[in-house]
Amino acid sequence: MASPFPSSTLIECSESKLAESSNSRNWNEAFQLYSNAITCGNDGLKVEATIKLAKMSRHAPENILALTVPLIVGLLESPLNPSILEASAYCLKCLASQGDGRLAHLIGQSDAIPLLLNLLPNTEGRLQISLLKCLRNLVTFWDSNSRTVASNHGLEIVLRMLNSSSDVKDILYEILSALALTREVRRYILNSRNVYHLVEAANCGRLISRTRAAQAIGLLGLIKSARPTLVDAGAIPVLVQLLKHGDPSMKLVAGNALGVIASHIDHINLVAQAGVIPLYVELLQGSDPIGQDIAVDVLCILAVNEENAITIAGHLVELLRGGKDGAKAGAVDVIRDMSNYKHSMSVVENAGAIPILVELLKDENTNVKERVSGAIAQLSCNKADRVALANSGAIPILLNVLLEDEPNELIDNAVEALVNFSADPSLGEQISCISESPLFQNMRYRVLEMGDSDESWASSSDQTSVCDIPSEPDLC
Template identity: 50%
Template structure:
């Protein structure tokens, strides 16, 4: 506020007495004194007990709602400054109290009428309020807040714009606001808010983008407006929550064949590999899902496989399991079979079959089994020493590992070019036991399918309306 107002020593004050003094000043007719006292209250707010400040909120809200006069700075600016100081306090309880005490409609009314410092103070205060309180967001939305914010953004100074974008990112957490934002052509501002401002605000915007991107029409509009590089930038520079949110949103954007290559060209694949190697389990899950989407494009699959091989060569068992799981999925893609083989992953997967980590063994065994359905890969698997390891896995403690090992060995045995090299597998009791169990499961499945078919036919013929 006014630099002529100098903060003095306020230690040892009787806050109750000071409150009564402030109330008497506000009740007076001296606007200059009211402004000075209100500004000093803002300065003091860092030291004043929160319970005392809460008592001051209704007074300040009333000052904020007064008609604008000619005095500069105005009492409204002083009240906004003071409330802005309040909303920066503590754990957010006072901020919520301000938002739910009637300040929001007054701030909305003043924003279009203000400029410069006054407008910036109003924007900061409103930003603080809606950032910490979901109910305040609803109050803002129901008072026409979105329309006002969009209009003010279009005409405000560069110094105020970041705060308004942060308000927008908080507002779009309300579902009804997202619908209106689309109708008002505000998506470009939402994308801008995902690329600028505080990390928590950028994360909120990315979350809203992910929610909107589920719809095909909006997904295309977001891409046309430049959302991909913005999300990739957040995936690269954000904190962990921002990376997870941006990664998830990129996964949603990628779920259309037209955007597989643009996402990869923007540099997303190495960043998802970092997420896969990172400490967060959700990050691994997101990276796995997005890799499986992006790998639908063959050139993406080549890049992804290269990063997965690097992960398999590392020392992180959780990351190895995640990488093997992706390779398991990629091995089922028609074009990716050769990609996995040419990446050099097969010897690494064979090595992981002897890993002490059960999850790693299961994922590697699944990938090996999937690869064993392809003739060229069967040859490479056998040459890499898969057979003796798979034979040992028939005695593994994991039923899934045992079943996958048996399935791969069956595929080898049915290959005329390999049957002689693994004929001894049929003499192993454990292998015969698994074969018998698999045969019973298949027979049970076939019986169930026949029963369901028969039941459907009987229901059809006995339907009285069709008789």
């Protein structure tokens, strides 16, 4: 059917509405013009009007754009005209990025996704690229659209295209990275032996897509049996590159994913040998508390290996000497955790950490002092470290803590450490000040609350510790 007005009229009117976008009546008139073009216009006008709408979408009100969605989706049912299909996919792609994802949600609730997926297998060239970019935006700007794609066999289509196509792989990887944030999709990828595609998605494309893929790798790694598969697929070097060169968000995601993979006992050295220890130390020095927590957790895992522990301890000592408060607190946490390992009895002392820890008991930052007191309480469970602590002047400083108005946790840690010192006769005169302290004697009930007593010490054959020290953390 012929158009009641020429296409140039539509374009001129649309541009006029753009210039007067503050007037909602004008936008309503523009919508009516577009509706007329779609319902009454010829194919050329439909294409021209739809492309114009796509270009104007960033300026138009969201409620007006929402009205156009059913009209544009309807154009996807015009299989005999590739130009109309391409224009409608392009326009939906533009709309999906508007309105904080609300329009992507609206489009996802329509029949657009099944229509796009049905068209994909029989298309190529520009039309195929337009369809894929539309799908990419739909799953990027609204999470639940990923489930709609997966439930309509979209994942199988994407994987099939990845296995056969080279021209559009970057777009396919972006779609895959979004789909893989869904648990069912990750399990399908694992069971269908397509994990290498997920790893490659973290290795190429835009930062947001690579970050999603790295997050999906970390989530997939929570399945113990998936970790060796991820390693075989090359996940470690890819994640290391993201941790080294990514933006702050990407570094957090990649660092966490690497930690998940490293939690397999067979992978600790593989991760460490990739040169990640300085990268996690850098993350620990950052200002992001989440990044610091990730760094602490992963450094504790890597320190299970004695050679790694020696390297890590050297970095931690440097942080204790001159790092920011958050980095100091994190470094102390790693040392405290390392004290549970068999080899830590020499590693911590040989690194020169003990005198610095004792000095940090006088730090102005309460959080640092609390962490340090906890580490000293833990270290004092071991005879060699206990002697080193006493020789570094820890006992009088701990007694002084009891005199100050300090938080309960700090005092509890100080009392626990002093109990450990007081029960070691090899320290001789160094512990006399403990037994002579009325304040300490009055606080012995704290020891009972922590499950310690003089009787438990008397029954200890070597009197080296009140702690049950495991040889390594619980690794999967």
